[in-house]
Amino acid sequence: MYWEKDIETMDRDKLEAHQLARLKETLGNASKSPYYAKVFKDQGLDIQQINALEDVERLPLTTKDDLRQQWPYGFLACSKDEIVRMHSSSGTTGRAIVVFHTANDVDQWTNLVARSMYMTGMRKSDVFQNMMTYGLFTGGLGFHYGAEKLGALVIPASAGNSKRQIQLMMDFDTTYIHIIPSYALHLSAVFEEMKVDPRKDTKLKGAFVGAEPHSEKMRKIIEDFYGFKAYNSYGLSEMCGPGVAFECPHQTGMHVWEDNFLMEVIDPVSLKRVPDGEEGELVMTTLLRDGMPILRYRTRDLTRIIPGSCECGRTHRRIERIKGRSDDMIIIKGVNIFPVQIEKRLMDIPGVGTNYLIILEREGLNDTMLVKVEVQKDFFAGDLKQLENLRHRIVEELRSDILITPKVDLVGPDSLEKSEGKAVRVIDNRKD
Numbered sequence: 001m002y003w004e005k006d007i008e009t010m011d012r013d014k015l016e017a018h019q020l021a022r023l024k025e026t027l028g029n030a031s032k033s034p035y036y037a038k039v040f041k042d043q044g045l046d047i048q049q050i051n052a053l054e055d056v057e058r059l060p061l062t063t064k065d066d067l068r069q070q071w072p073y074g075f076l077a078c079s080k081d082e083i084v085r086m087h088s089s090s091g092t093t094g095r096a097i098v099v100f101h102t103a104n105d106v107d108q109w110t111n112l113v114a115r116s117m118y119m120t121g122m123r124k125s126d127v128f129q130n131m132m133t134y135g136l137f138t139g140g141l142g143f144h145y146g147a148e149k150l151g152a153l154v155i156p157a158s159a160g161n162s163k164r165q166i167q168l169m170m171d172f173d174t175t176y177i178h179i180i181p182s183y184a185l186h187l188s189a190v191f192e193e194m195k196v197d198p199r200k201d202t203k204l205k206g207a208f209v210g211a212e213p214h215s216e217k218m219r220k221i222i223e224d225f226y227g228f229k230a231y232n233s234y235g236l237s238e239m240c241g242p243g244v245a246f247e248c249p250h251q252t253g254m255h256v257w258e259d260n261f262l263m264e265v266i267d268p269v270s271l272k273r274v275p276d277g278e279e280g281e282l283v284m285t286t287l288l289r290d291g292m293p294i295l296r297y298r299t300r301d302l303t304r305i306i307p308g309s310c311e312c313g314r315t316h317r318r319i320e321r322i323k324g325r326s327d328d329m330i331i332i333k334g335v336n337i338f339p340v341q342i343e344k345r346l347m348d349i350p351g352v353g354t355n356y357l358i359i360l361e362r363e364g365l366n367d368t369m370l371v372k373v374e375v376q377k378d379f380f381a382g383d384l385k386q387l388e389n390l391r392h393r394i395v396e397e398l399r400s401d402i403l404i405t406p407k408v409d410l411v412g413p414d415s416l417e418k419s420e421g422k423a424v425r426v427i428d429n430r431k432d
C-alpha cells in the first residue's frame with residue numbers, strides 16, 4: 001500500500017523535525033547561489049537564526065519574475081558540471097523559466113513520482129501510457145522515469161495523435177494513462193468516432209490528470225466515460241514538476257510530499273500566512289534540491305490546506321484541488337471570477353459538451369463576457385427552440401453564480417480550438 005511506509009506515515013513531530021533539518025541544509029546550500037547570496041546579504045539575513053519552521057516567514061518570497069530575471073543560471077547553487085538535466089515551465093503566464101537538476105535531484109523527483117503512482121494502486125505489472133508532451137515540459141520525462149522506477153511497462157506515447165493513442169491502448173492493454181483533463185474530454189469524442197468503448201474495449205483502470213485547473217465535475221465526467229479513477233496530480237517545474245502533491249485512493253485532496261517540500265498558504269495581498277483551512281496562495285520551499293534550491297516560491301496557485309487526517313494513514317497534509325492561478329482571475333464589472341467556476345456550472349447542465357471558451361471584450365466603457373459553449377450535436381439537428389432554451393438556461397445559471405450576465409454562444413462539438421497542452425480558457429481582448 002505504501003511505497004515508503006516510514007516516510008509516508010511518519011509522525012508529524014518527526015516529519016517536522018526532518019523538515020527543519022532539511023530547511024537549514026537548504027539555506028546553507030541556497031546561499032551558494034548568486035541570487036540568494038545577494039538577497040541574504042542585502043537583507044542582512046543571518047541564516048543561522050532560522051531555528052524553527054515558523055522562522056521561514058523571515059525569509060523573502062521568490063517569484064516567477066525573480067526566476068525570469070536570473071535567467072538562466074542565477075539560482076544555481078552548484079557548478080554547471082553537476083547538472084545533468086534542464087527543464088522549463090510551460091510559459092502559461094509569460095516567458096518560460098528554466099530549472100536545472102543534478103543527478104540526485106532527478107533521483108529524488110523520480111522517487112516522488114513513483115511514490116505517487118504507487119499510492120493510487122499502480123504496480124509493476126501495469127502498463128502505463130504517458131500522453132504528456134515529452135521534452136522541456138516536466139510532465140513527459142517526470143512521469144516516464146517515475147513509472148519506470150516503479151517497474152511498470154512505459155509507453156512514451158507523448159501528446160497528440162488521438163487515434164494512435166487509442167490504438168496503443170488496445171494493442172498493449174494499457175492500464176494507466178497520464179493525460180491533461182481537457183484532452184481526456186476531447187479524446188472521448190475520438191473514442192466515440194472510432195466506436196471504441198473504453199469501459200469494454202480497453203483495460204484502463206486509472207488516470208493521472210493534472211497540469212491545469214479542472215473542476216470536480218469534470219473529473220466525474222471523465223471517470224464516468226472511461227470507467228476508471230482519475231487521480232489529481234499537482235506539480236510545477238519550479239519545485240521539480242509532477243510529484244509535488246497527489247491524490248490517494250480516497251480522492252479527498254492531494255497529499256503534499258512534505259518530506260520534500262515545505263508548504264505555506266498566504267494571503268496574496270498581505271503576504272501573511274493564513275490559518276490551515278483558509279484559502280490563499282500556495283508557497284513552497286524545496287527541501288531536498290541540490291542544484292537549484294528555491295525558497296518560499298509564490299506559486300500563484302490558489303488552494304487551502306485540508307484540516308484533519310486522511311483515512312489512508314499518510315501524515316503528509318492535503319491541499320484542495322487548485323481553484324486557479326491568481327493570474328487566471330477575471331475581473332469584470334468589479335466581480336472576480338475564476339474560469340473553473342464557470343466550468344463547474346456548465347458541466348452540470350445536461351446537453352453541454354466538453355469544451356468552452358470565455359472571451360472578454362470592451363465596448364466603449366462597457367466590458368462584456370462572451371461564453372462559447374460546445375453542446376451535443378442533437379441540439380443542432382432538431383427543433384431550434386430546444387437550442388434556444390438551452391442557451392437561455394446557461395445564461396440564467398451563469399448569471400446566478402457569477403452575478404453578471406454573459407452572452408452565450410452555443411456551438412457544435414469539436415468546433416472550439418483545442419490544445420494538446422494546457423487548455424486556453426480565456427481570451428481577454430480588453431485594452432487597458
Ligand code: ADP
Pocket residue numbers: 088089090091092093096137138209210211212213214232233234235236237238299301321322324325
Ligand atoms: P507554467 O507555470 O508556465 O504553466 P508548469 O508546466 O511548470 O509551467 O506548470 C505548473 C502549473 O500548472 C502550476 O503552477 C499550476 O498552475 C498548474 N497545475 C499543475 N497541476 C495542476 C493541477 N492538478 N490542478 C490545477 N493546476 C495545476
Ligand code: ZN
Pocket residue numbers: 248249250255310311312313314
Ligand atoms: Zn490519503
